[in-house]
Amino acid sequence: MVITHLSLTNFRNYGRLELAIPAGTTLLHGDNAQGKTNLLEAIYYLATSRSPYSDHDSQLINWEAEQADEPVVVGRITAQLTSQTGSHQLEMRLIQERGRNGRNGQKSFRREALVNRQKVRLMDLLGNLRVVLFLPEDVQLITGPPSSRRRYMDITLCQIDPIYCRTLSHYNKTLEQRNALLRQLAEGSGSRDVLPIFTEKLVTQGSQIFARRAEFLTNLARQAQHIHYEALTDGQETIRLNYLPRLTERENGGQQDKSDLETTGEWLQKHQGDMKAIAAQFSQSLTDVQLTDIQRGTTSIGPHRDDWELTINGRKLSSYGSRGQQRSAVLALKLAEINWMEKRTGEKPILLLDEVVAEFDEKRRALLLAYVQQSTQALLTATDPGMFPPDFMQQVTSMTVTKGQIHPDRLVEL
Ligand SMILES: Nc1ncnc2c1ncn2[C@@H]1O[C@H](COP(=O)(O)OP(=O)(O)OP(=O)(O)O)[C@@H](O)[C@H]1O
Ligand SMILES: [Mg+2]
Incomplete structure (x- = not known):
């Protein structure tokens, strides 16, 4: 092109x-x-x-x-x-x-x-x-907030997957409507009967997003790992890209355990082709947190809270990686993006x-x-x-x- x-x-x-x-x-x-x-x-x-x-x-x-x-x-x-x-x-x-x-x-x-x-x-x-864009500030993908990593997934996926892009836009609208209702319910107004309608939509659209992100990250991880190991570090360092989806929420004093998220990520990557299983899991999780969500007036789980992380030899790159290691990892990721786009589109x-x-x-x-x-x-x-x-x-x-x-x-x- x-x-x-x-x-x-x-x-x-x-x-x-x-x-x-x-x-x-x-x-x-x-x-x-x-x-x-x-x-x-x-x-x-x-x-x-x-x-x-x-x-x-x-x-x-x-x-x-x-x-x-x-x-x-x-x-x-x-x-x-x-x-x-x-x-x-x-x-x-x-x-x-x-x-x-x-x-x-x-x-x-x-x-x-x-x-x-x-x-x-x-x-x-x-x-x-x-296009694939390389910027000096790309390292923020590793050190920045989860929103920058979600943005990266969305922008990259939207370039090659129109269904993803459309579903994401629908999901964001449904989320807005559901949150507006949850806020009303928190204030004592609004009708609780309507909530299942929004929840059902959220589950259908959200499951698609989870599945497509899981597939994308699995492929990107494979390519990035190969480039990083073979070409950048002469087999010295193994990079891993972990999807941390907000498909479940286990309450640990309000904080979700990272290993729970990793396990959910692995589960999701294994079940990325099984929309029924993903939808059932998401639906169950939304039911589990429904009361707290009504109290807080917001939807606490779903792809809008997703994240992913990179590790090198098992350690989290954002916390333990040197600046140079972080840059190399981003380079591997971007080169992987080129390979993946070519693979998907020819x-x-x-x-x-x-x-x-x-x-x-x-x-x-x-x-x-x-x-x-x-x-x-x-x-x-x-x-x-x-x-x-x-x-x-x-x-x-x-x-x-x-x-x-x-x-x-x-x-x-x-
Ligand atoms: N909306 C705008 N209208 C007119 N000029 C703008 C606008 N936004 C930014 N600029 C100016 O455009 C100029 C060129 O910016 P740009 O970032 O492309 O520079 P550059 O050639 O990449 O420079 P550098 O080597 O410093 O990165 C800057 O002086 C900037 O202030
Ligand atoms: Mg410039």
Whole structure:
């Protein structure tokens, strides 16, 4: 899969950009604050409908355009894509509208997604473009909160599994409704008769999510373990990825024992194809905690509380791993993600690497660059292109990024 052309309008510091991108590896270099990261962010956003940096999508709109007195400001990312299913055009529009009172009016923000110039649901944009993104802050996947690990699973799975994505969206809606009812019940209002209706929906949708996450993590774990053991540590270290699903809750003074979660994770990975068993377990667990959930006014178990962890030689990486070990594990995980995406779709994803090559030692850098060179398309950023080996530089197309403009250093042959 390759992007042949990218257009940006009012996206971050790009007022207007028309960029032909060749297949193979492209190196975007330039001083700080010129737009290197912003370009990768644009492509990632088109693939996932999420920014890796900002939770407020309106911040993606160019601020000069946003501050102009126009009633409507549109940020736009458009990519021409060639994949095994043919040639497609994907577009995402970020639309900011001002109310009637001009500058002081209420602002409203919405998004529109288009495939081949036809408006589609946002969800249907996903899966057309598949990317794997490497960022220096990826190590937070190990050290950060469970929500960042759930986000990682969701974004990665949504790129290749439309059913997962749809089910997740339905699940979140059901969860919101169920929690609203639980809050009412906690306050003494609301009707308890309605609760089983929401619970049943939650069980059906939640079980699907558990099963798909279990399958995903099993595959990712297998690939990551292989890469880590064979290529990164010469058979010295065994990495394990444990799924910690919130499928059950055993009360231990309010705290759930980690080993309980691990056992549930193993059970789930064994039963990932048995939807009936998963649903029965989830349903039973929800019944077990129903009284406390009503008291607390919230749903305490379910995939919205899931987590996963990495261990090295049996020890938890977030607590015991050195910084370098954590980085290596994330590298193994990301390379596993590439392999897994290719296995699932029959096509290599586009690789986006933001300033990550400099972080690694020679061995890890060589492995990463080997993956880059085998990919059908990769975009790398660097402030200093001098850090890449000369034979690598000979094979890449290098471009300079300056103040929201990008120029190839040599004539690009497309
Ligand atoms: N909404 C926006 N509108 C206009 N400019 C923005 C917007 N958001 C961020 N910027 C600016 O875009 C510029 C380029 O940011 P970017 O992160 O792409 O730089 P970079 O080339 O990756 O630099 P570095 O080498 O420091 O990582 C920054 O000066 C940033 O402040
Ligand atoms: Mg940057």
